[in-house]
Amino acid sequence: xxxxxxxxxxxxxxxxxxxxxxxxxxxxxxxxxxxxxxxxxxxxxxxxxxxxxxxxxxxxxxxxxxxxxxxxxxxxxxxxxxxxxxxxxxxxxxxxxxxxxxxxxxxxxxxxxxxxxxxxxxxxxxxxxxxxxxxxxxxxxxxxxxxxxxxxxxxxxxxxxxxxxxxxxxxxxxxxxxxxxxxxxxxxxxxxxxxxxxxxxxxxxxxxxxxxxxxxxxxxxxxxxxxxxxxxxxxxxxxxxxxxxxxxxxxxxxxxxxxxxxxxxxxxxxxxxxxxxxxxxxxxxxxxxxxxxxxxxxxxxxxxxxxxxxxxxxxxxxxxxxxxxxxxxxxxxxxxxxxxxxxxxxxxxxxxxxxxxxxxxxxxxxxxxxxxxxxxxxxxxxxxxxxxxxxxxxxxxxxxxxxxxxxxxxxxxxxxxxxxxxxxxxxxxxxxxxxxxxxxxxxxxxxxxxxxxxxxxxxxxxxxxxxxxxxxxxxxxxxxxxxxxxxxxxxxxxxxxxxxxxxxxxxxxxxxxxxxxxxxxxxxxxxxxxxxxxxxxxxxxxxxxxxxxxxxxxxxxxxxxxxxxxxxxxxxxxxxxxxxxxxxxxxxxxxxxxxxxxxxxxxxxxxxxxxxxxxxxxxxxxxxxxxxxxxxxxxxxxxxxxxxxxxxxxxxxxxxxxxxxxxxxxxxxxxxxxxxxxxxxxxxxxxxxxxxxxxxxxxxxxx
Ligand code: NOJ
Ligand code: CA
Numbered sequence: 264x265x266x267x268x269x270x271x272x273x274x275x276x277x278x279x280x281x282x283x284x285x286x287x288x289x290x291x292x293x294x295x296x297x298x299x300x301x302x303x304x305x306x307x308x309x310x311x312x313x314x315x316x317x318x319x320x321x322x323x324x325x326x327x328x329x330x331x332x333x334x335x336x337x338x339x340x341x342x343x344x345x346x347x348x349x350x351x352x353x354x355x356x357x358x359x360x361x362x363x364x365x366x367x368x369x370x371x372x373x374x375x376x377x378x379x380x381x382x383x384x385x386x387x388x389x390x391x392x393x394x395x396x397x398x399x400x401x402x403x404x405x406x407x408x409x410x411x412x413x414x415x416x417x418x419x420x421x422x423x424x425x426x427x428x429x430x431x432x433x434x435x436x437x438x439x440x441x442x443x444x445x446x447x448x449x450x451x452x453x454x455x456x457x458x459x460x461x462x463x464x465x466x467x468x469x470x471x472x473x474x475x476x477x478x479x480x481x482x483x484x485x486x487x488x489x490x491x492x493x494x495x496x497x498x499x500x501x502x503x504x505x506x507x508x509x510x511x512x513x514x515x516x517x518x519x520x521x522x523x524x525x526x527x528x529x530x531x532x533x534x535x536x537x538x539x540x541x542x543x544x545x546x547x548x549x550x551x552x553x554x555x556x557x558x559x560x561x562x563x564x565x566x567x568x569x570x571x572x573x574x575x576x577x578x579x580x581x582x583x584x585x586x587x588x589x590x591x592x593x594x595x596x597x598x599x600x601x602x603x604x605x606x607x608x609x610x611x612x613x614x615x616x617x618x619x620x621x622x623x624x625x626x627x628x629x630x631x632x633x634x635x636x637x638x639x640x641x642x643x644x645x646x647x648x649x650x651x652x653x654x655x656x657x658x659x660x661x662x663x664x665x666x667x668x669x670x671x672x673x674x675x676x677x678x679x680x681x682x683x684x685x686x687x688x689x690x691x692x693x694x695x696x697x698x699x700x701x702x703x704x705x706x707x708x709x710x711x712x713x714x715x716x717x718x719x720x721x722x723x724x725x726x727x728x729x730x731x732x733x734x735x736x737x738x739x740x741x742x743x744x745x746x747x748x749x750x751x752x753x754x755x756x757x758x759x760x761x762x763x764x765x766x767x768x769x770x771x772x773x774x775x776x777x778x779x780x781x782x783x784x785x786x787x788x789x790x791x792x793x794x795x796x797x798x799x800x801x802x803x804x805x806x807x808x809x810x811x812x813x814x815x816x817x818x819x820x821x822x823x824x825x826x827x828x829x830x831x832x833x834x835x836x837x838x839x840x841x842x843x844x845x846x847x848x849x850x851x852x853x854x855x856x857x858x859x860x861x862x863x864x865x866x867x868x869x870x871x872x873x874x875x876x877x878x879x880x881x882x883x884x885x886x887x888x889x890x891x892x893x894x895x896x897x898x899x900x901x902x903x904x905x906x907x908x909x910x911x912x913x914x915x916x917x918x919x920x921x922x923x924x925x926x927x928x929x930x931x932x933x934x935x936x937x938x939x940x941x942x943x944x945x946x947x948x949x950x951x952x953x954x955x956x957x958x959x960x961x962x963x964x965x966x
Contacts, residue, residue, distance in 0.1 A: 283341045285367045287386035292533070294386055296341070296369055303334040304371060304382060308391055310533050315479060316391075319414035319504070321382060323395065326407035326516060332380055332395075333412060336371040339379070343367050353558045353759035354835040355547075356866040358884065362548040363387065378403045389543040390532040392486060399523040408492075408518035413507040413529055415483055415496065417442065420503060421473040424785050424873050428466025428495035430510045430719035431458040431712070433750055434768045436778055437785045439874050442473075443500050457640065458681065458712045458720065458747075465498040466508060470750075470792040472540070472785065472873050480537050480873070484792050486528040486549035488752040489730060492517050493721035494527070512724055513717030527752060532792070538868035541877070546753035546793055554757050560740045561759050563835035563861035564704060566674055567619050568628030569606045570799070571840050575774045576811040578606035580631030580639075582654040589638040591649055596634060601656060607632040609658040613665055618843045620669035622857050627666065628674040628706060628838070632657045640680045640711035647680040650693035663701040675705040681747075682714040683728040690732065694739040703740060704762070704836075706797070707732065709747035721749045733758050744797050744836055751794030763797035763836040766790065770799040770840055773818040774807050780819040780928055780955035781874050781896035783828060788873040791833065799840040800828035801856055803849050805932040810842070820955045821932045822852060823922045827957030829859040830892025831877045837861050851937055855920050855959050859890055867908045876900055876952070880908055887913065891960040895952035902950060906962070909944035914965045917942045921950065921958040928955035941965070 282297035295307045297318070308316035322333040347363040364385040371380050380403075381396040397403060420443045426435035427449060438445075438452045449464040470484035483505070485494050492512070496505040507529070509517040528549040532540055555561070572578040583599035607629050615627045635648040653659050666673050675697050679686040686693075686707075697705065709720060718725050729748045736743050737760045744763030755761045767790035772778045783798070790796055802825050804810065805818035829837055839846065839856045846853040862884035869891070870878040878893040889909060909915060916939060923934035942948070942962060950958055 281338050283367060283369065285343060285365055285384070285386060287388050288345070288347075288363050288365055289388045291388065292386045292391060294367070294384055294391060296367065296382070296384065298336060298338065299334070301334045302336040302374065304336055304369070306384065306393065308531065310479065311535070313479070314418055315481060315533055316531065317416035317418055319416040320412060321414070322412045324409040324412055326409045328406065330373070330376060331409075332373070332378065335374045336380070337374065339370040339372045341367060341369050350552060353553060353561055354563050354762070354862060356833050356863055356881070358864045360544045360547060364548070376402055385549070387545050387548065389534065389539060389545055390530065392528040392530045392545060392549045394528045395526040397520065397522045397524050403522050406520050407516050408509065408520060410517060411494065411507040411509050411526070415505040415531070417473070417481075417503040417505065419476060421475050421481070423467070424472040424789060425467040427453050427461050428463060428468050428497065428508065430460045430462065430721055432456040432720065432747070433468060433766050433790065434772065436768060436782060437789065442498060442503050445498060446500055457710050460719065462495070462508060463497050465500050466495055467498065468495050470789045471496060472788040474873070479533065479535050480540050482532040482540050482788065482792060484530045484532070484546065484752070486530050486546045486753045487551070488527040488726065488749065489754065490524070490723065490727060491527050492723040493726065493749050494529070510719050510721040512719070512722040513715065518723050537788070537871040537873060541787055541868045541871055541879070542866070543792075547756045550753040550756040552757065553759060555737050555760060558759055560703065561742060561762070562625075564625045564672070564674070564742075564762070565837050565839070565861050566626035566628055567615055567624050567839050567843070568630070568674065569612060569615060570628055570630055571774070571802070571842060572810070573606050573630060574771045575807050576814045579604040580607075580636040581605065582656065583637060586637055589635055591635055591646060591652070594634075596655055605631065605654065605656060607654065608656045609662060612657070612662055615843070616662070616666050616669050616671050619671045624671065624839065626672040626674045626704065628676060630676045630678070632676065639678065643712060643714065643716060644680065645682055645714055646685055647682050648678065648685070650677050650689050651696045659700050667701060672704070673700070673702050675702040676708070677705050678708040678710065681709050681711040683709070683725055684714050687728065687731070690735055694736065694741055697741060698739055704742040704744065705736070706744045706746060707748070709745075720747060733761050736760055746797070750790060753793055755794045761794070763795055763834060765797050767796060769797065770802060773802060774814065774816050776816050777819045783820075783824075783832060783894045784877050784896045785874055787831060787877055795834035795836065796832060797834060797836055797838065798828065798832045799838040800825050800832065801839040801841055803841045803845040803852070803933070817929070818932070819928055821922050821926050821928050821935070821953050821957065822849065823920055823926065823935045823959065824894055824928070824955055824957035826852065826855045826920050826959035827892035827894045829856065830881055830890050830959060831879050831894045833866070835861055849933070852920055852935055855961060858961050859959070860884065869904050870902060878904060887964040889962040891962065892957070893950065893952055894957045895955065897954045899954050899956070900952050903947050904950060906942055906946045906948065907944050909942070909962065911944050913943070915942050915962045916940070916965050917948070918961045918963070919948070919958065920960070922953040922956040926953040926956055928953065
């Protein structure tokens with residue numbers, strides 16, 4: 264480092280006694296580190312000269328270690344540094360991301376034990392990230408975390424968009440309420456799931472989105488969650504202090520650590536403009552650069568599948584109704600009578616391949632292709648699936664050849680039924696089977712309680728399993744889309760073969776009774792802060808009884824809203840989830856799904872308010888075309904969007920897919936209108952969205 268730089272850095276950090284302060288590169292954030300009189304480390308954060316996080320304690324409680332890593336510390340050193348680089352994405356909301364921060368590393372030593380711990384703080388222009396680091400040392404080698412004691416002390420009774428804290432699922436609708444109202448609303452917010460366990464009536468999950476009374480948006484999450492357990496937040500609803508709450512393992516322990524090691528980053532993304540929260544890349548920036556050398560095989564995917572028909576109950580994953588239970592290798596399917604509702608038949612899959620080829624989709628996902636679905640969850644079964652044995656009516660080789668001849672990729676499905684142990688047992692063979700049969704992407708799933716029994720979906724052991732699967736998949740050049748796994752924390756920067764995750768309430772719940780009409784105006788502010796979601800949009804038939812007379816669910820959006828999702832819910836993996844027959848009925852609207860890319864070079868956040876509306880414009884990575892998407896909450900809304908992001912001097916045609924005047928998500932969801940108009944970078948468009956409506960616009964360069 265040259266001398267001038269070093270001098271500037273020293274000036275950035277003012278040292279007074281046991282307290283240090285530093286600022287973000289743009290000066291908007293100021294963080295103060297200090298030790299309390301008993302040697303407890305704390306931090307305090309201001310944004311635009313206003314306190315946004317009050318003095319909050321830091322530390323960890325250890326098992327069988329009364330002193331723990333909580334107090335009696337002294338500051339050994341405070342090392343400032345700065346970093347500024349721009350890195351290229353393999354896929355993402357843009358092709359390049361700037362990683363610019365000032366750092367302050369506080370080295371602490373505990374009196375008596377002489378144990379050392381570093382707390383590393385990074386201030387970006389969009390917020391704060393910090394983590395604990397435990398260097399290798401004689402006095403701290405192995406330790407077990409009883410609880411992480413990180414506080415996030417809020418300055419008031421903010422509005423929050425929250426889901427219940429749970430060790431096993433994130434598949435909840437969001438509740439908007441004051442922090443003080445969480446306790447009273449908690450029970451109602453807990454809806455049924457195949458596996459769930461809450462820990463406190465004021466426990467909430469991250470990423471947590473909040474808004475202060477004076478209009479400051481605060482998002483708390485974590486980054487680079489590796490070899491640690493997932494953090495929820497437990498609120499003291501008298502003081503508005505959140506305390507970190509880690510997911511326990513089967514024994515109730517919260518982390519087995521061996522030095523040298525680090526915690527994940529704790530993140531606070533903060534702005535007075537909600538659009539900045541969506542534009543933040545802090546979570547990715549706090550992850551390690553890509554570890555996969557050759558990424559040429561990692562490709563964004565637009566796909567269709569044998570899926571929605573099972574989710575709605577129109578067809579089944581299972582092949583037969585003959586058996587009371589299944590034991591793989593013992594049950595003889597060759598003698599079983601087909602039930603007549605099995606979705607994954609060779610014939611039906613070929614129809615889907617034809618549909619994909621005709622309309623330019625990259626892939627076809629098929630679920631229910633392998634033996635075991637007659638008896639797949641709820642019994643805590645260890646050996647559920649083997650991931651290589653197809654049902655008698657699913658011709659793996661024939662389908663591979665057919666798909667190849669049509670230029671379509673098959674997408675594999677590995678439902679583990681929560682038996683992570685069984686999956687690991689079969690993993691190499693299952694991935695080899697994929698390589699042999701032309702599959703380069705797999706949707707994994709973890710429905711039901713975890714095995715090993717007593718483990719939770721978000722504890723350290725199982726997180727290491729998800730990570731093992733991602734890394735092993737990379738060895739086989741396989742892309743992963745994990746359902747029911749832990750919510751992402753930006754690890755896709757390091758392992759971009761992790762192209763998707765569910766880990767939230769996806770479209771499937773629209774067929775399980777429906778989701779709140781403003782659900783997708785919240786997800787980008789919460790679940791998507793850590794990485795893309797396989798939300799599976801594109802439902803055109805909202806009355807599910809039309810697919811299955813025994814299912815009276817209603818999809819709580821308009822059709823135009825479903826189109827907007829392809830832009831607002833960023834993902835390199837996008838499904839057109841509805842049945843071909845419904846796309847054939849609304850063929851002109853389907854054109855947008857056909858046209859919308861899954862690879863972007865730039866993104867502009869035009870309008871945003873969590874729970875109410877989101878409008879995003881993105882530029883196609885492979886052309887000069889732009890695509891705009893809007894998702895609206897329950898209040899019908901008109902606004903004017905400015906197309907000044909278009910290239911100056913170029914002419915474009917805008918094809919607008921919007922809610923018709925009489926559209927209504929409950930009574931008239933399929934009322935949409937398609938119009939065309941010439942636009943330039945000087946154009947402004949006045950757009951109206953119905954309740955739970957939205958719009959999508961293709962802006963195509965006219966040469
Ligand atoms: C739940 C997943 O989210 C869904 O997409 C899948 O079809 C079922 N599990 C079966 O694996
Ligand atoms: Ca799910």
